[in-house]
Amino acid sequence: MKFSYNWIRELVPALAEEPKELMRLLTMKTAECEGLETVGAPLEAASVARVVGVEWIKGGHNQIAVVDTARYGRKTVVCGAPNCRPGTLAVYVPAGAKLVDGVESDGMLASGLELGVNRDHSGIVELEAEALPAPDTIIEVDNKSLTHRPDLWGHHGMAREVAAITHQPLRDPVRLERLPAGAAPVAIQIEDLALCPRYSALVFENLTVRPSPLWLQYRLEAIGLNAINNVVDVTNYVMAELAQPMHAFDADKLHGSTVFVRSARAGEWITALNEEKYELSASNLVIADEKGAIAIAGVIGGLASAIGPDTKRLVLESANFQAASVRKTSVALKLRTDASMRFEKSQDPVNTVRGLARAIELLEEVSPGIRVVGGLADRKAPFKTPAPIEITVDWLSRKLGRSIDAAAVRSILESLEFCVDEPAPGRFSVTVPSWRATKDISLKDDLLEEVGRMIGYESITPQAPLIASVVPPENPARLYHRRVRSMATAQGFTEVYNYSFVSEEMIRDFEFKPEEHVHVTNPIASDQTLLRTSLLPAIRKNIVENSRWRSAFRLFEIGREIHPRPEGLPDEIPHLVAAMYEREGDGTASLYELKRLAECLMRGCELRPAAARVFEHPERSAVVLWGGKDTGRLFELHPSLGIEGRAAVLDLDLAVIERLDTREKRYQPLRRFPTSAFDLSVVAGLREPAGAIQQRLAEAAAADLVEIEFVRQYTGAPLPDNRKSVSYRLTVGANDHTLSSDEVAAIRNRVIEAVRRAGFELRL
């Protein structure tokens, strides 16, 4: 929202602060100001100038004009404007002497565009009186910080803040006594007063539609509104001043003499002022005449009843609409207007007639001869007077954390036009003004903000609170994830973050089913349509992209899989996915490195070969078991996934691991008696899992086994081509004595026997 400094100064005439200081004060006490901008800068040096005589320059489009300027005396300028005629009251801008068409031009006569007062460049500005507008400074305020302040969507509201901040009086531009008495020439019918708490209107006749005077065009231009014609400009001016949106209908284009405020009928259409056609539904509120909709309430007027050059009579609407309804319609129609933006902040119903009173005076100025017909038409819901809010100085002081005296509280609230009653010293009963009561202020905490911001938060000294020292509740999952992260980085893996979104394209090669994902209903891009049920598709993308730059790397992500459930929120399951990529090599090392990472996280975990999923190498995939529980998978990505080189992946369910990771550990006494060890080499088929052989050996050694350790695996002569030998070292012992050599031999024989029974040979 743009605010004109000059406009504010009209309403706070004693304002002494310069724009920059005012901007700082408003930022600290009211709303965030984003910047200053000067408009109409050429007006600084400009002068009113009367054209005394003109003479065409031969063979050109320009004339030599002699002008009498108020500030610089007589000047000769070259001017190409068609409206440069003797007698014209123009604006002269000194610009240094230069040759135009061979004639020396000392300065120029300026167009509206050149001066920055409007967008007109078809000719030079023609003044009606010898008054020149002044340069202005625009203060740009962040709209977000005005969301809760319906009153600050107009200059008068902002001027009230300025008056309170600077301790200066505020001038009210509205003279309510201008409202006409008498019978209204139009009837108003409101279907639902909750959706339209007030509808006020006036009828005018003997209107002349024409461009607005320069000062009015300049005002609107300065705050970014287009000047259109005198009537529309007046409605915009009132809106920018009082935050009250208005709309003017051509009275002769309306049917009947009743204005209806009703829900749109299903299938009803309207062509709006922007020349777009909108199909309406029952959730849209419209203004209608006997024949149909003439405006979308609080959003935009209809084209059919718009003010045109020949309009003579007008119905001027100044209404109040329910914020939620306007917002819903504006969102549904994707149509945000200056009016809808204001209404959705909950405007003050008291304001409708203030707007009309102001408009009467302005219309009289811009369309001399205009007359109000009859009296005010005004339908409204009964006003609910908000109950006064009770606050104490003590409570305010405690909440702010600094002492504050009763007189200061009263003075702040009164400067903002709250009505303050003090039934007992230090106790206030505060009545909220109507423009703050629609939604903004209803609690004592809201008054705390008024007092706090005006007294200045910088006046509060930071203070450590007196609070009990307690150990906060632990978050074991989070601590566990941290441990996982530090182990992964210690093993050389670098952490990546991927989006929670996947596209159908990304999951296609994994054969994940789109219908088993949570769907985003309003994605901006096609890669945001689904929520990930696996981290793998994005990890694959990471691998492909990084493989362009590096021939080998390790990366990991900890993130949540999101699985839909029939009811309620989806399941969010934390997963670790670690990946290793090698452009060269047979991929073996990567898989074992990842297995080591799994073992670091889960001491004693086991891998069991498993049927591969479609994206896994069919001979290189395994389930990771810990304590017999499935915790995830280790595999090589299938070559068909388009990765040049090989990538191995470990995908673990951290929720399961964290539950299994019991932190209680108990010590075992050290062995008192020495142990003995012997090696056994088992000959087996090439694809016999070593894990199965080891398990067989351990089972056979049973209670005598202290430790079993892999020594080596061997293929080649003298073994046949289809056999391998796997060697283990078994350490055996007893708790109560040293095993004799006979006992050790007996255990060894027992193990050998068992292994042979299981169908293996031994190399002895």
Add this chain to the structure above:
Amino acid sequence: MSLDVEIQKLEADAVARIQAAQDMDALEAVRVDVLGRKGSLAQTSKGFGKLTPEERAGAGKALNAAKQALETALEWKKQSFAAGALNQRLRAEWLDLTLPAPGPRPGSLHPVTQIQNEIEDLFTSLGFAVLDGPEVETEYHNFDALNIPPEHPARDMQDTFWLAGGNLLRTHTSPVQVRGMERLGPPLRMIAPGRAFRNEEVDASHEHTFYQVEGMMVDRDVSVAHLIYFMKTLLSAIFRRDVTVRLRPGYFPFVEPGFELDIRCLICGGPGCPVCKQSGWVELLPCGLVQPNVLRVSGIDPDQWGGFAFGLGLTRLAMMRYGIDDIRLLQSGDLRFLSQF
């Protein structure tokens, strides 16, 4: 030649041989020749029988002296061989320690993880619990319970990803406040770091996926002065220097009063520079006293308890800390970027 003289000559010859020995074998040969059971000294002692007792005593003395001298010489020579051998081995074992170590280089934690860990540790040390909440949230927890009813214009501030079935991706970590109050009740000190989502186009300074820390304290008497204290303490710890903060009004429906907290520009210290857009201040975080309705809907009596809440942008902090100028790098998975941290 007397026996004495003979022994002395033997000794002198043997010492010369010891000193000339080139290796342990040569040394052993000398030892056997001279000191062995059948060695030359042993032979000499056979002549003792012919001597007078006085002569025998003299010769015995000379024999012992010779033995001792030779053993010392042998021992000394042995040690010098050992030292030489060790030196030779050590010289042969030159190793180029400038070669890289085998095995993987250490990996890196994501810069946001690093900042987040720091902040979690900081708040834990101040007695705050670290809580988690779901990334997919209910409309109730994300909006209604935070005093943002449907059709509230504040919903515009947070472009929302809506999900089939009516849930949404949380637009801030604030819903964890609500879950924290529901779960723990007052008094309460908590933070909730995590991922949040806004439905907007991605460019160098905008991301639809970003990271925040929500913080909240609920206790008997919580004031604006306490809020400022915590924010100043926190930010001084994060930036590792004393920071100056200021509060100004800011509107967030779940706090009242609501503030924007600015810190004195760390680059220029106040006079103004491009980083702070010449204002001397950098907007850092929204905060405020918890709106009473927010306490009430979560079962906390606002007449008995009060609180403050704040939201800190982890993404923003990471970018400030490391001078990252393109937000998209954080979610890029690009190891050329990530391995720098």
